[in-house]
Amino acid sequence: MLLLERRPVASSVMRWASPLLALVLTVITGFILFMVVGKDPVEGLKFFFITPISDLPGLAELGLKMAPLLLCAAGLTVCYKAKLWNIGAEGHFLMGALGASVMAVQLSAVNGFWVLPVVLLTGVLGGMIWAAIAAGLKTHLHCNEILTTIMLNYIALNLLLYTVHGPLKDPYGFGFPQSAMFSDSALLPVLIEGTRLHLGLAFGLLATVAVWVLFARSFIGFQLNVIGQDHRAAAFAGFRVRKLTWFAFLVGGATAGLAGASEVTGPIGQLVPQVSPGYGYTAIIVVFLGRMHAVGIVAASALLALTFIGGEILQIAMQMPKAVTALFQGLLLFYLLTCDAFIHYRVRLKKAAPQPTSAAVAAAPQEV
């Protein structure tokens, strides 16, 4: 019989092998899935994983989708290290997009270098306000942050829908639920001429590095780590758990808010209902897959950005449903968690244990 046995020491090899193993298993499952639905699996996988990044515009699109994932993941890392299960990045993102859009539309007749920073900061503020609600509910009213953040996500989505159908709706937009296009001074500069890749990617990479520095070099990062590993120890050590909780949530809100703001001021240029294809939820997978480490998170965000583009290409080239993206993401997380079990456990072939005789039981030392 196969048996799981706890390793004496957690395996550091498995810690990094597990994401790769999960990816391999996901690809294999994808292969089978393509065969089941009667599509050519080799071609399907090629369309999904290779075609999107085979030329410069493709790589630029990848960077475009990585930007919001990196930003959201950076903030979530801060929360998850402290075991604060904030799954509200989607809501922070939407509020960031909403805040930035309101400001951009207000300033649509103004020109000046300061317009863009003001618009982005409003977005950051929007995300932070949304995160602050969850933080306050957690620290002062003891509400479970998972449930409150997910509810806040739904509320944010409805608020955004209300805004594009109501106050922010473009009067010259032929009745479409979207805001007016922003003026040029409210748009993020493009990084590579001729592509849509914008400054947002730089924000994302900066945020990733900043989070790495936070945990590698700062006392706040150390405290957050301790809270995550042993909440009671942190309290005994006199760490201000409440303040640190607020800090983690606000960082999460700020980065995801910036992601939302960068999305509307970057590739979209206006507020639309479908501003996020679920970046905030996907960022959760990025954090787990990237092992909460800067290098891992960059790699994981590239992979998950690829699933968004790959899904779109499959939809066009092979008439697959768009849900392929979410399916791949779900599979990946599933396999990752399964493989992660082998960080702490190993499989043993168990021989039938001999029945202990009463003498042996009496002689055996008391097991702890």
Next chain:
Amino acid sequence: MELLTNVLAATVVAGTPLLLVALGELICERSGVLNLGQEGMMLMGAVAGFAAALSSGSLLVGVVAAVMAGIAMSLLFAFMAVTLAANQYAAGLALTIFGTGLSAFLGAGFVGSSIDGFSRVAIPLLSDIPVLGRVFFNQDALVYTSFIAFAVVALFLRNSRGGLLLRAIGEDPEAANANGLKVLLVRYLAVAFGGGMAGLAGAYLSLAYTPLWTENMTAGRGWIALALVVFATWRPERLILGAYLFGAASILHLVLQGLGWKSSTELLAMLPYVVTILMLVLLSWNPVRTRLNTPLSLGQPYRPGS
């Protein structure tokens, strides 16, 4: 009076999917396992139920398929969370993300189709009671199923040996194991029951509430049900009250619009989520009381002998 009766009847209808999924999660959490994958299991139940009912022409086949789909999904979760002792939060989230994707993938071909869903069946005599008769005894078969499920769960937890074992395992798996109870087996069964109920709740949405399939049609009901279990402090009697309360919140916007109250649909659609947060605040502000009611081992993975 006519209006009130109709509103109350609609409240029961809107509360039924919440009641079904929350009853399942209640049992699951009482065994010490927190399954955040309700949304994913519900969606799989909804799509499986709709697809099976559409292709077989039988609603019953649809319901069975939905329950099976929910159970299958929950076993995936149980494998990770119970057998592999993975982090239950992460495993539940994975189940939701995976179920959302898989259901949308499988259901892509069914968007736009429609079927004749469950219709109302009046129970003789009982349905003649004024107001209450229409509200409780002139509903569809799945609503009656939810009443039965409620009674069974309540009696099971309170009066049966099985319920006692379940609660013992949820409070202290170590001690339960030492007393020879099969902790892992019971947890598997509890998770599977939760999955089946979530599947049933999904079927209620796609076969009775709105007899069609759309992506993400659960609209957060799985999450609301999780909050509902906290709200009910893990007790079935409070759960049924809560489910109808939330049901009322989710149809409030229809009522207000029916009364001619002009407001944005999107703003009113927030209500159930806002109500959920308010309920959480009301129930959680006192941490001592929360700790007294929560199954002690909730969310803690347990492996015998390690």
